Amino acid sequence: MENKSSRKSAAVETLDEGESPFGHQFGNKMLIMSYDSAKGWSSPHIKPYAPITISPSAQCLHYGQTVFEDMKAYIIKHSIHIFKPQEHLEKFNLSLKRIEMPEVEVESVLLGLNQLLNQEQQLFEENHNHSIYIRTFMYASESKLGVSKSDTYEFIAFLSPLTSNTKCHIPEPIKVYVEDNYVKSVPGGAGYTQYGGNYASTYAATSMATQLGYDQVLWLDGIKRSYIEDIGNMNVFFVINQQIITPELNGSIVPGVTRQSIIELARELGYQIEERKIGIEEISERYKEGSLTEIFCTDTLHSLTPVSEIKYKSDTLIINNHKTGPITQHLFKTYSFIQNKTLPDIRNWNYSIQREPTTI
Incomplete structure (x- = not known):
């Protein structure tokens, strides 16, 4: 089998830098x-x-x-x-x-x-x-x-x-809507997996959030509708009193590779980080007292995405004046520099592809 296509890739025939949306062009x-x-x-x-x-x-x-x-x-x-x-x-x-x-x-x-x-x-x-x-x-x-x-x-x-x-260009901050009617998963289910049904079941709530002017849904637990689980299909982190807190894995939260990487990296960089249950009411209280200063999400596609606003019932929580916070910036930049090898890969996170193809 030939190693290189003789025609120009269909993935990039119409690809203009910065214009094509994700997931619309593919390889040969x-x-x-x-x-x-x-x-x-x-x-x-x-x-x-x-x-x-x-x-x-x-x-x-x-x-x-x-x-x-x-x-x-x-x-x-x-x-x-x-x-x-x-x-x-x-x-x-x-x-x-x-x-x-x-x-x-x-x-x-x-x-x-x-x-x-x-x-x-x-x-x-x-x-x-x-x-x-x-x-x-x-x-x-x-x-x-x-x-x-x-x-x-x-x-x-x-x-x-x-x-x-x-290069290090952090995504634009997103606004999220707290969904307290629909749920994404319950303990004992398959919420921690990436099977298709987990994604199709989010469309109704996401559509309603979009109609209200929000980018993503913040999902609460499926039993009490009080503990935070995910934002969209991303893991979520909160910075409270300079400590980073993320919901603990409970069988309905996806154990994201980026999530675990950021936890390890944050600790190495000297940040205090805690995995525990965290309720939406606690987030609301911490916001009102001024100790909630940053929120960000993690996933494979975007690495880290800042959150600038949360809509919860009648309250609107504006995070860091709609700007990306310094801890989020620091983690994103360091993480990206490891991915693109600007920083040494001392953790062996990068898997090198052998340039001599192996016959299949």
């Missing part, structure tokens, strides 16, 4: 692995990026067995690396296990991603050396009806160029 190739309960996983192989054929009775279309995970790849001085892929794939397997889907072999996926990125090197070149988003997902492919897990599955990974560059 995709990585595929197939699973059969009697045979196990096939070897990874690369195919042209194209529509997939699926049966109308495929179980993923009826019973929800779909899971995804995302990562980012960077090119620095002609060297490609993925940020913390092992951790992302372990998190992927955590989701798969909960949804009764076969776990992937991490080393096999890394082998396939190495080949995929080697064959898609032109994405970096044509996209001004911006970072590349990696989407991996799995779906149940067996053609049968009846509520039971599938015997066959397909794993696919593909690439999408990002328009933000590798």
Whole structure:
């Protein structure tokens, strides 16, 4: 199989710097692995990026067995690396296990991603050396009806160029609306996973928040509607009296790789950080007394996103005069510098891609 496409990538044919929205352009190739309960996983192989054929009775279309995970790849001085892929794939397997889907072999996926990125090197070149988003997902492919897990599955990974560059440009602050009617998950459910239903179930509340002029929903726990869990699909952090506080993992909060990385990094930088339950009423009280000074979210795509406003019932909480706070700025800059290797990677968070492709 050729290592480089002879045509210009469809992902960047219409890509103007800073204009194209996320998730609308894709690379030329995709990585595929197939699973059969009697045979196990096939070897990874690369195919042209194209529509997939699926049966109308495929179980993923009826019973929800779909899971995804995302990562980012960077090119620095002609060297490609993925940020913390092992951790992302372990998190992927955590989701798969909960949804009764076969776990992937991490080393096999890394082998396939190495080949995929080697064959898609032109994405970096044509996209001004911006970072590349990696989407991996799995779906149940067996053609049968009846509520039971599938015997066959397909794993696919593909690439999408990002328009933000590798320099430190923190996202614009967002405004969030506290949702106290709908809930995202309950203990014992699958809220900590990245299966499709967790995302589809957020659309109604997100649409209502958008109509009110807010960017995201702040989700409360599914039992008492009082403890904070997520903002959108991002983990959330609060700075109160110069201490960083984030909701503890409880089985309904996604154990984000960026979340854990920021916790470790903040401690190394000398910040006090605490993982615990934190209620929306406590946040309201801390705001009124002036001790709540910053809020930010974490996820793979944006790293850190500041929060400038929270709407809770009749109260509007304006955070740091709608500006990004110094602790958020410090964490974002340091984290980004580790990702793009401006700072030494003493933690071995970056996984280097071998430039000599491995035959698949």
